[in-house]
Amino acid sequence: MEAAMAARMRRRAGLTGLLAAGAATAGGAAAQAPAAPAKELILYHLNQPGGEEFRHYRQLLRNLRNHLSVLPQGGYDLRVVMHGAGLGLLRLAARQEPQIAATVDELKLAGVRFEICRITLRLDGIKLEELYDATEDDLVESGVGQVARLQHRGFAYIKI
Known part of the structure; x- marks a missing residue:
């Protein structure tokens, strides 16, 4: 039971890391090119x-x-x-x-x-x-x- 819970926690931590990396990449791209005002x-x-x-x-x-x-x-x-x-x-x-x-x-x-x-x-x-x-x-x-x-x-x- 503890092994299953530990595996779930590792998966969640991995997903959190992926999401954080994606947000950092997106934030970096946004910082490089300012968004044009929307029409x-x-x-x-x-x-x-x-x-x-x-x-x-x-x-x-x-x-x-x-x-x-x-x-x-x-x-x-x-x-x-x-x-x-x-x-x-x-x-x-x-x-x-x-x-x-x-x-x-x-x-x-x-x-x-x-x-x-x-x-x-x-x-x-x-x-x-x-x-x-x-x-x-x-x-x-x-x-x-x-x-x-x-x-x-x-x-x-x-x-x-």
């Missing part, structure tokens, strides 16, 4: 129509601009995932209202990514060319799937 991960979910005079889209764009004004330059990954009626921002509003188009341009230049649901395009018969300043690189397979994927990766979820 803020932000997801705006857009799946509703713009409303009268595109008021909803205008409010979304205003919130995006305000949000960017308090983020460190380059310290974020900000995305607008659009599906369903949300595609009206690029299909209708930005094509009909120069001010909305200019704001979309400004946000894109600041690094905001507008991600478009491929399923919505297919089901609603929308051609990519109908959307303001949209390319194949902007497409995601599923808007809802992309929202879930980004949330799983730690993106803060914002619905306006």
